[in-house]
Amino acid sequence: MKELEDRIRQDGTVKPGNVLKVDAFLNHQCDVELFDHMGAEWARLFAGKHIDKILTIEASGIGIACCAARHFGNVPVVFAKKTQSINLDGEQYVTRIYSFTKQREFPVIVAKRFLNAGEHILLIDDFLANGKAMNGLIELCGKAGVVIEGIGIAVEKGFQSGGRELRDAGYEVESLAIVSSMDAGTGTIEFA
Amino acid sequence: MKELEDRIRQDGTVKPGNVLKVDAFLNHQCDVELFDHMGAEWARLFAGKHIDKILTIEASGIGIACCAARHFGNVPVVFAKKTQSINLDGEQYVTRIYSFTKQREFPVIVAKRFLNAGEHILLIDDFLANGKAMNGLIELCGKAGVVIEGIGIAVEKGFQSGGRELRDAGYEVESLAIVSSMDAGTGTIEFA
Numbered sequence: 001m002k003e004l005e006d007r008i009r010q011d012g013t014v015k016p017g018n019v020l021k022v023d024a025f026l027n028h029q030c031d032v033e034l035f036d037h038m039g040a041e042w043a044r045l046f047a048g049k050h051i052d053k054i055l056t057i058e059a060s061g062i063g064i065a066c067c068a069a070r071h072f073g074n075v076p077v078v079f080a081k082k083t084q085s086i087n088l089d090g091e092q093y094v095t096r097i098y099s100f101t102k103q104r105e106f107p108v109i110v111a112k113r114f115l116n117a118g119e120h121i122l123l124i125d126d127f128l129a130n131g132k133a134m135n136g137l138i139e140l141c142g143k144a145g146v147v148i149e150g151i152g153i154a155v156e157k158g159f160q161s162g163g164r165e166l167r168d169a170g171y172e173v174e175s176l177a178i179v180s181s182m183d184a185g186t187g188t189i190e191f192a
Numbered sequence: 193m194k195e196l197e198d199r200i201r202q203d204g205t206v207k208p209g210n211v212l213k214v215d216a217f218l219n220h221q222c223d224v225e226l227f228d229h230m231g232a233e234w235a236r237l238f239a240g241k242h243i244d245k246i247l248t249i250e251a252s253g254i255g256i257a258c259c260a261a262r263h264f265g266n267v268p269v270v271f272a273k274k275t276q277s278i279n280l281d282g283e284q285y286v287t288r289i290y291s292f293t294k295q296r297e298f299p300v301i302v303a304k305r306f307l308n309a310g311e312h313i314l315l316i317d318d319f320l321a322n323g324k325a326m327n328g329l330i331e332l333c334g335k336a337g338v339v340i341e342g343i344g345i346a347v348e349k350g351f352q353s354g355g356r357e358l359r360d361a362g363y364e365v366e367s368l369a370i371v372s373s374m375d376a377g378t379g380t381i382e383f384a
Contacts, residue, residue, distance in 0.1 A: 015281065028280075029306045030254075030269040032261040059250035062222075063269065066255035069224040077222040077255065085293045088220075089207065101277045114221045 001041050001176040004154065005191050007034060012189060014182045018129075018157070019101075020189070026154060027060035027126050032067055038176055039068030042124070042152040045174040049149045051075055052119045055141070057108060057133055058082055060126040064154060068124060078114045080137060082106040093143045097136040100129060108136040110144075117145035128153040128175060131162025138171075150174060158192045193233050193368040196346065197383050199226060204381060206374045210321075210349070211293075212381070218346060219252035219318050224259055230368055231260030234316070234344040237366040241341045243267055244311040247333070249300060249325055250274055252318040256346060260316060270306045272329060274298040285335045289328040292321060300328040302336075309337035320345040320367060323354025330363075342366060350384045 011024040025031040051072045056065035057080040065077045081088060084107070091112040098105050115121075123137050134151060141148050148171060156163045156175035166173050178192040203216040217223040243264045248257035249272040257269045273280065276299070283304040290297050307313075315329050326343060333340050340363060348355045348367035358365050370384040 021281075023280075023303065024306075025268075028270065028273065028303060030258055030261075030271070032258050032269060033266040035258065036262070036266075059254060059271065059273070062251060062254040063258035063271075066222055066224050066227065066258050069222075070228070074225040074228075076217075077224060078220065079222070079251065079255075081220065081251070083294055088215075089213075102275055111215065111220055114216075 001038065003034065003037055004177045007031075008155065008177055008179075009189055014184045014187055014189060016184045018160075018182075019184075020155065020157070020179060020182060022155060026064075030063045032063070035064050035067035036070070038064060038154060039071040041176055042068055042122075042174060043071035046072075046122065046150050046152070046172070049122075050120050051122045051149055053078060053115075054122045054124055055080065055110070055115070055137055056124045057137060061124055064126055065124045068152065072122065076114075078110060080140065081109045084109065093140040095136050095139045097132045099132070108133075108140065110140050112144070115140065115144035115146050119146045120149045121146045122150055122152060123148060124152045126154045127157070128155070128162045128166075128173070129157040129160040131165055134162065134166065152176075155179065193230065195226065195229055196369045199223075200347065200369055200371075201381055206376045206379055206381060208376045210352075210374075211376075212347065212349070212371060212374060214347060218256075222255045224255070227256050227259035228262070230256060230346060231263040233368060234260055234314075234366060235263035238314065238342050238344070238364070241314075242312050243314045243341055245270060245307075246314050246316055247272065247302070247307070247329055248316045249329060253316055256318055257316045260344065264314065268306075270302060272332065273301045276301070285332040287328050287331045289324045291324070300325070300332065302332050304336070307332065307336035307338050311338045312341045313338045314342055314344060315340060316344045318346045319349070320347070320354045320358075320365070321349040321352040323357055326354065326358065344368075347371065
């Protein structure tokens with residue numbers, strides 16, 4: 001998606017250690033008009049698929065998923081939680097993932113009543129790199145018996161293995177920008 | 193806002209310990225059509241105020257704020273973070289708050305470059321009870337020298353002191369549903 005690639009080139013910054021910062025428009029400050037265009041693009045890419053619900057993970061996925069849902073007929077958005085809470089009673093699907101950006105392990109929790117066997121799910125997240133978060137969501141989907149119709153990603157780090165592994169496993173992964181290489185020294189970002 | 197009150201009566205549940213669960217439509221599963229209507233209602237209530245940016249706090253505020261932003265001319269949404277991350281470099285405004293639902297203390301962090309002195313800010317959050325989270329955001333706003341134009345809340349627990357204290361301090365607080373009393377035994381919820 002050219003608009004997202006242009007924005008990453010313009011406002012994204014590359015930091016040492018394979019860190020791509022897009023916090024000016026994607027995951028700390030949010031450009032909701034861009035999010036709306038991203039939602040429209042996923043709706044085009046997943047046209048013909050029936051989607052009952054969007055599943056994402058807190059926190060950065062939520063805004064993107066909520067703006068995208070409008071383009072899928074205002075389907076409900078469920079976001080997986082990363083902390084236990086007194087609001088989370090009842091039965092839960094739970095797994096654990098390691099977060100690269102937070103550099104620690106987190107639980108990934110969804111209340112069982114919000115994922116019903118047979119529902120058709122679109123998974124959405126802001127980043128796909130090694131795929132740890134997405135595989136956590138897929139594991140919960142497997143436990144719930146829902147049908148994964150596709151995976152919508154804003155920014156995929158194409159030089160890490162997460163996207164390839166998911167496509168090899170048969171999932172339709174639609175990443176709106178795939179970074180093929182980036183260089184913290186020169187600040188250059190190349191797209192696939 | 194009648195639509196939100198009706199929805200709370202229909203799908204909300206009261207739990208012992210003053211817990212109002214609205215996770216079926218507000219803060220775990222999200223009804224984005226309702227969020228859109230909430231945004232329209234805040235735009236009506238804050239009409240005439242110039243808003244440059246919406247500030248909220250992860251995680252439950254994000255979806256609501258992103259859907260509301262559309263009704264304020266697609267202004268940027270900034271969400272305060274509750275965990276340090278390698279994506280959070282640069283200078284930050286930081287304070288600490290105690291979360292009732294998580295039952296522990298959290299940092300509240302906003303990168304300095306996303307709150308600029310003189311900007312007109314609308315604060316949005318899903319819940320207002322004792323006001324701890326909102327006061328954390330207000331503290332960061334004070335440090336940044338931004339102008340708080342108003343506070344938009346989805347559900348206020350009117351029998352707790354947060355809303356009264358904020359209004360006494362001179363803020364325009366627009367809560368779309370104010371719960372005046374609730375009873376875990378009978379499940380009844382009354383609105384102001």
